[in-house]
Amino acid sequence: MARLGGLLGADADGVVRLLTGQGRIGWYRGDRWLTRSQADRIAALDDRHVIAVGRAVHAADGGDRDISRRVLEIIRAVAPGRRPSIVDGVMAGTEPATAVLSESVLDLLPRERRQLEVRRMLRLRGVRADADLTARLHAYLPFPEARRKLGPLTSAWDVDQRMLGYWLLIRSAGRTGDPHVFADALDNLDRLGTEQDRVRRWVVSALGLVPLRMFHHSRGRRADQDPG
Helix, strand or coil: CCCHHHHHHHCHHHHHHHHCCCCCHHHCCCCCCCCHHHHHHHHCCCHHHHHHHHHHHHHHCCCCCCCCHHHHHHHHHCCHHHHHHHHHHHHECECHHHCCCCHHHHCCCCHHHHHHHHHHHHCCHHHHCCHHHHHHHHCCCCHHHHHHHHHHHHHCCCHHHHHHHHHHHHHHHHHCCCHHHHHHHHHCCHHHHHCCHHHHHHHHHHHCCCCHHHHHHHHHHHHHHCCC
16 A cells, blocks of 8 residues: 555556556555555545445445445545545445434534435434434534433433533534534533533533634633632
């Protein structure tokens, strides 16, 4: 794989045919099968080539209804606007109406497509029967909808449910990209002061995944409210 970039530049069609030949793509099973520059080289090809490589990797990794880690490395390198067509191409031949996409895939999709996929999955009987998965999927919907579903979890009797509720609320508010929405979400986490330490640690972990720029408005508003 070390010379992949140069080979793609010289003969993309030939290299893609080589990579997608019967059984060729399944030989490497390392923790990271592509470097970032190699993934970027594949992503720079046209959609037809990227889909061909993605489908070969998908088949080598089992070809189930979700997308494997190795395919995700390729999709992550593709510009966000191209990702829906790449995902559709890789998954062609499966039954899209019943596919349950992982959070790793949802995180790579543009917001509009992500929310369409979530609404589709929430209509599936198997998803509706899984309360935790239903909650996790709601965290990808517009924040007002997410808060209606997830807010009650933060006051659940079961501590694991409260941890899940806080985690998903913070992740959902962070995904909005709106510091005002995020600040409002933090202001409404008023039960944290009486929570168990492990719940508060879970909240801190969730906050650590939110981009730093999202905290600027929250910090400024708290300063405005400080009577000292």
